[in-house]
Amino acid sequence: MKTLKFLIEKEFKQMFRNPLIANLIIFFPTMVLLVFPWAITFEVNNIRVDVVDHGKGSYSKRLTDKVEASPYFILNDTPPDYETAMQAMERGEIDMIVEIPTTFDRDIVKQQSSRVGLAVNSVNGSVGLLGSNYMTQIVNDLSRELASELLHKTSHAQMKAPPSLPRLTIEQRYRFNPQMDYKLFMIPGFFVIILTILCGILPALNIVLEKENGTIHQINVTPVHKAWFILAKLIPYWTIGLIAFIIAIFVAYLIYGLWPAGSIFTVLFSGIVFIISVSGMGIIISNYSETLQQAAFLVIFFILIIILLSGMFTPISSMPIWAQAIAAINPFTYLTSALRMIYLNGSSLADVSTNLLMLALFSLLLNGWAVLSYKKRG
């Protein structure tokens, strides 16, 4: 026990002598939460549009104005013909062309309907899909407005009761994140990334650095038990990981007003269970690498898989079966979903117990593997 204390003391000394690590604890969670939630978003804004208005009537002018007024679109130009607009799209200046036919105004008055042409550059699929959805909404809006106006006029003129047409509308209600704010959905995911880097990757690199410097041999020829050595490596990173986690929770509250709907202690407890499993993963990586270069490569390889297949960015339910299987054995999946449940749904400890049990299982497996694969001699 005394040896462990000295080993930990040494780790902390080294840690605080390294200005990078000391800064990392405060700045890393703050930066991640300040920058990423804004940049990593699936809301599509600022779609650049050219409107080719062949009709040049008052209704087609209203449609153009509506496009310009929409927060989703930027009206780039109103070229005279489709060809000019197409060239602009080929040059990458615009994402979408709206073509209003010559007969637009007349059709609306006569038949109360008209057709609008949409051409979307769907190289970026989500811009294509969402852009055309938004545009459809605008066109529908306009047609509804026009319809009611026209109906009004006719009814006034003929003094007849308007024919009451049955109308069905679907009213969607979004629960738990009523504004559909993507940032609130993502932030629990960023907590997981912060914990992974501080408690999984940093200790792994630290151990490999000892291998590269040869200092690990100097420890290995002493009677120090290997479990003490590993534990002494982990405890300091567990500590800074927890501190950074708490800082991140407060930053999320101060900037985004996001506070767990459930208990803060459930959040912290889930975090701790996850920290233990992810640090086991770090030790395994360090056991199988002899140099920092090898370790860095392994880390990048696993982190990419683990983050992309965890439901952090994309829903697991829409993944192919094999990817779902990977997500099911990924500790990230369980903490991300647990944190989202606690934060947004207000879940209690009992609600997330399945997730926590899975994380505890990973902790056992990964750390067992880590201890077995760490050898003091070759």
Added chain:
Amino acid sequence: MIVVENLHKTYSTGLGRKGKKGKDNGNGKGDGDRNSNRNGDVKALNGVTFRVNKGEIHGIIGPDGAGKSTLFRILTSLLLPDEGPSKVTVAGYDVVRDFREIRQIIGYMPGRFSLYQDLTVEENLNFFATLFNTTVKENYHVIKDIYGQIEPFKDRRAGALSGGMKQKLALSCALVHRPTVLFLDEPTTGVDPVSRQEFWEILDRLSEQGITILVSTAYMDEANRCTRISLMQAGRFMATDTPKGITESYDELLWSVEGERMPALLAELRAHPDVKTAFAFGDNHHVTVKERLSVDALREYLTGKGFNEVRVTPIEPTVEDAFMKASMEVLNGNE
């Protein structure tokens, strides 16, 4: 104190992970002159047998890649020997079975500086003392000679020390728990001549205190400072004896040849039918000759070949001569 019988170690160099380069303390030693089979397995140690008595300074003399570091890493319990009918014990403890006991009583100073560069001199020393449940104060008498020299810099970070001071710190850390056996793997490589001299004086004093020292070196001139030495080449011990015994058992006619155009002279010597071997030794050539050749005859022969002012003198063999002879025999034996 150290008993090694028929020790073998084979590295499989299949894929880097368990490979030689990775595990060997990162010092990237070549293994070009080791026996290797078709699978790429490298025999780093091939039946090493020797014995070190208490209080001796035993030198392992051999070139880079001879297997010195592998031997040290097995003796310090960092590496497992090949399975087989071998016996390797340190202070009576088996290196495989009793590795815990061994780690209590040995001090190891690897060839490369491997202390914490971001800790100070004092912190490094205290740290290694605490790992053995002791304190610097308790064993200060053991390290006083060495640590005394770097104590004025005790608040300096180890990474900022000069080469000679780093080496003294490393030795202090290896000694701070008062080991009974000290393993020094090429401790003087890359150290200036004055510091080397000092270092050997320190080893003498440690040996007087009853500490058994196994030291490896590629410098032949350091061999004479050891109680006994072993000549090592290609994973084998070619001879083990006192330095005096090694040179006395040298049974060749040995001459030194000096003159102008030394490289051409060496080639000419090797072409002579009665010259057995010829090697460059600093500013002269050492040649061994057949008995029918005389000093004058060789001088005249060389003068006839256009080498003026050639001096040929019979000399006493050194450890290096003995090493060259033995290693030629091993290499010829392999062919």
